Amino acid sequence: MNTLTLLSLLITVSVSLSNVDHCHGGGDGGGHPSDGGFTVDLIHRDSPLSPLYNPTYGRSERIQNAFLRSVSRASRILKRAYVSAIDANISAITGEYIMRIGIGNPPVEVVGIADTGSDITWAQCQPCKNCYKQGALPFLKPNASSTYHVESCQSKACEALGNDRLACSAENVCKYGLRYGDGSYTNGDLGNDTFWIGSTPLKNVVFGCGHDTNGTFTEEASGIIGLGGGPLSIINQLKDTIQGKFSYCLVSALTKRSNATGKIHFGDHAVVSGPDVVSTPLKRNIPATYYYVVLEHVSVGKIKLPYKVNTTFMKKMGLDTENIIIDSGTTLTIVAQEFHDDLTAALSRVIGDETVPDPQGMFDFCYKDLDLSRVPTITFGFTGADVEFPRENVFIEVQKGVSCLTIVPSVGVGIIGNLLQQNLLVGFDLVNNKVSFRPTDCRNHN
Numbered sequence: 001m002n003t004l005t006l007l008s009l010l011i012t013v014s015v016s017l018s019n020v021d022h023c024h025g026g027g028d029g030g031g032h033p034s035d036g037g038f039t040v041d042l043i044h045r046d047s048p049l050s051p052l053y054n055p056t057y058g059r060s061e062r063i064q065n066a067f068l069r070s071v072s073r074a075s076r077i078l079k080r081a082y083v084s085a086i087d088a089n090i091s092a093i094t095g096e097y098i099m100r101i102g103i104g105n106p107p108v109e110v111v112g113i114a115d116t117g118s119d120i121t122w123a124q125c126q127p128c129k130n131c132y133k134q135g136a137l138p139f140l141k142p143n144a145s146s147t148y149h150v151e152s153c154q155s156k157a158c159e160a161l162g163n164d165r166l167a168c169s170a171e172n173v174c175k176y177g178l179r180y181g182d183g184s185y186t187n188g189d190l191g192n193d194t195f196w197i198g199s200t201p202l203k204n205v206v207f208g209c210g211h212d213t214n215g216t217f218t219e220e221a222s223g224i225i226g227l228g229g230g231p232l233s234i235i236n237q238l239k240d241t242i243q244g245k246f247s248y249c250l251v252s253a254l255t256k257r258s259n260a261t262g263k264i265h266f267g268d269h270a271v272v273s274g275p276d277v278v279s280t281p282l283k284r285n286i287p288a289t290y291y292y293v294v295l296e297h298v299s300v301g302k303i304k305l306p307y308k309v310n311t312t313f314m315k316k317m318g319l320d321t322e323n324i325i326i327d328s329g330t331t332l333t334i335v336a337q338e339f340h341d342d343l344t345a346a347l348s349r350v351i352g353d354e355t356v357p358d359p360q361g362m363f364d365f366c367y368k369d370l371d372l373s374r375v376p377t378i379t380f381g382f383t384g385a386d387v388e389f390p391r392e393n394v395f396i397e398v399q400k401g402v403s404c405l406t407i408v409p410s411v412g413v414g415i416i417g418n419l420l421q422q423n424l425l426v427g428f429d430l431v432n433n434k435v436s437f438r439p440t441d442c443r444n445h446n
C-alpha cells in the first residue's frame with residue numbers, strides 16, 4: 001500500500017472540532033544555571049550509540065520501519081489535533097531521536113525520546129503497579145529524591161493538564177493519564193523535581209511520574225521528553241531560564257550506519273545567528289503543542305510552485321494560513337496531495353520521467369541509479385525565509401540502486417520531517433515567535 005492510500009485511509013474520516021485541549025497557561029518554574037545555556041547530544045535511534053540500535057537491521061529495514069513510524073506519527077498528530085475517530089495502529093513509540101537527562105536529587109538517568117510532538121515529559125517511577133520492561137535503565141525512585149514532590153489537584157500545573165488529567169486521588173494528588181492510539185497508556189502522579197540537562201540543574205520541573213504504564217513502549221527507553229509548545233512542555237516550563245529558545249542539529253543514521261550525534265541546545269546556546277540565517281514566523285494553534293509555519297511556495301530549480309492545500313479541509317481543521325508543522329519525530333516530509341502532484345511533475349521535467357516503482361511498495365516517486373547531481377535545488381519558501389534543502393535529504397537510496405523522494409503526499413496539514421532538516425541548525429524561539437534555519441554540518445557542530 002502506498003503512502004497516499006494508507007494515509008487517506010487513516011485520515012479520510014469525519015473531522016471533529018470538539019477535540020480541543022483546554023490549556024490554561026503553565027507553570028513558571030525553572031532553575032538558574034550559571035551559564036545562560038546548555039547542550040546535550042541528540043542520538044538517532046538507528047545509531048550504534050542508541051539504546052534502540054538493532055545491528056541486524058540493514059538499510060532497507062531501517063527505512064521501511066522509519067516509513068511506517070512516519071505514517072503512524074502523522075496519523076497521531078492529525079488525530080490529536082483534529083480528528084476524533086481514527087481506527088488505526090497509531091504506535092506509542094514516536095520520535096526518532098534519543099536524549100539523556102537526569103531527574104531528581106541525586107539524579108537518575110532517563111533515556112528519553114525527544115519529542116517535539118508532545119508536551120508532558122514522563123518516565124517510569126517506582127513503585128510500579130504495572131510497568132513495561134525497560135531493560136537495564138533505572139526507574140525513578142521519587143521517595144529517594146530529596147527534592148521530589150507531587151502536585152496537588154488545585155495546582156496550576158494540574159489545571160494545565162487539561163484532557164490529560166486523569167483524576168484526583170483521595171490524598172489530593174493530581175493524576176495524569178496519557179493514551180496512545182494503539183491502546184498503550186501511561187498513568188501516574190504529576191510530580192515536580194529537579195531536571196538535569198547536561199550538568200545544569202533545573203529546579204521545579206513538572207513531569208509525569210508513571211506508576212502504571214503498558215503497551216508498545218520500547219524497552220530501551222525509559223520515557224518521553226516533551227519538547228512541544230504546550231504549557232507543560234519543558235520548553236515552556238523553563239521559559240524564563242532559556243528565554244523560550246531551543247535549537248537542534250540533526251544527524252541521521254537511517255541510510256548509513258554512523259556514530260555521529262546531533263545536538264540539542266537550550267537558552268543562550270540555542271541562538272541561531274550569522275549572515276546565512278533565515279527566519280519565519282512561528283504560528284500556534286490548538287493544541288499549542290505543534291510548531292506551525294506558513295509554506296508559501298516551493299522552488300524546484302528554476303520552477304516556482306505555489307504551495308496548495310485543500311482549503312475546505314484546512315478550514316474544517318481550524319487552520320488559517322499555517323499549513324505545515326516542523327517536527328523532529330517524523331522522518332518523512334508530508335505535503336498536501338494537491339501540491340505533491342505539481343512537485344513530482346516538476347521533478348520529472350528536470351530529472352526525467354523514467355521513474356521506477358519502489359520494490360517495497362511504500363514510496364511512490366523513485367528513480368533507478370539516480371545521480372544526485374541531476375536533482376535540482378529544492379527550496380521551501382516559508383514566509384520571509386527561503387530554505388534550500390540539501391539534495392541528499394530530498395532523495396534517499398532506499399535499496400541499492402533505487403532512490404526515492406522523501407516528500408510524500410497526504411490529506412490535511414503538512415509536516416516537515418527530520419530527514420529534510422538534516423544538516424540545518426533549526427532554532428525555535430517561543431518568545432519572539434520565530435523559527436530560524438542555518439545550513440550547518442551537524443556532524444561537526446557543537
Ligand SMILES: *[C@@H]1O[C@H](CO)[C@@H](O)[C@H](O)[C@H]1NC(C)=O
Pocket residue numbers: 026027028029156157192193204205206237
Ligand atoms: C514545582 O514546585 C515548586 C515548589 O512548590 C513550585 O514553586 C513550582 O511552581 C512548581 N513547578 C511548576 C511548573 O508548577
Ligand SMILES: *[C@@H]1O[C@H](CO)[C@@H](O)[C@H](O)[C@H]1NC(C)=O
Pocket residue numbers: 087088089
Ligand atoms: C494493525 O496491527 C495489526 C497487528 O499487528 C495488523 O494485523 C493490522 O493490519 C494493522 N492495521 C493497520 C490499519 O495497519
Ligand SMILES: *[C@@H]1O[C@H](CO)[C@@H](O)[C@H](O)[C@H]1NC(C)=O
Pocket residue numbers: 126127142143
Ligand atoms: C514512598 O514511601 C512511603 C512510605 O515508605 C510509601 O507509603 C509511599 O507509597 C511511597 N511513595 C512512592 C511514590 O514511592
Ligand SMILES: *[C@@H]1O[C@H](CO)[C@@H](O)[C@H](O)[C@H]1NC(C)=O
Pocket residue numbers: 130214215216
Ligand atoms: C500489557 O500489554 C500487553 C500487550 O501490549 C498485554 O499482553 C498485557 O496483558 C498488558 N498487561 C496489563 C497488566 O494490562
Ligand SMILES: *[C@@H]1O[C@H](CO)[C@@H](O)[C@H](O)[C@H]1NC(C)=O
Pocket residue numbers: 048049259
Ligand atoms: C560506534 O559506537 C559503537 C558503540 O559504542 C562502537 O562499538 C563502535 O566501535 C563505534 N564505531 C566507530 C566507527 O567509532
Ligand SMILES: *[C@@H]1O[C@H](CO)[C@@H](O)[C@H](O)[C@H]1NC(C)=O
Pocket residue numbers: 310311312313316
Ligand atoms: C477537500 O476536503 C473536503 C473536506 O474534507 C473534502 O470533502 C473534499 O473532497 C476535498 N477535496 C479534494 C479535491 O480532495
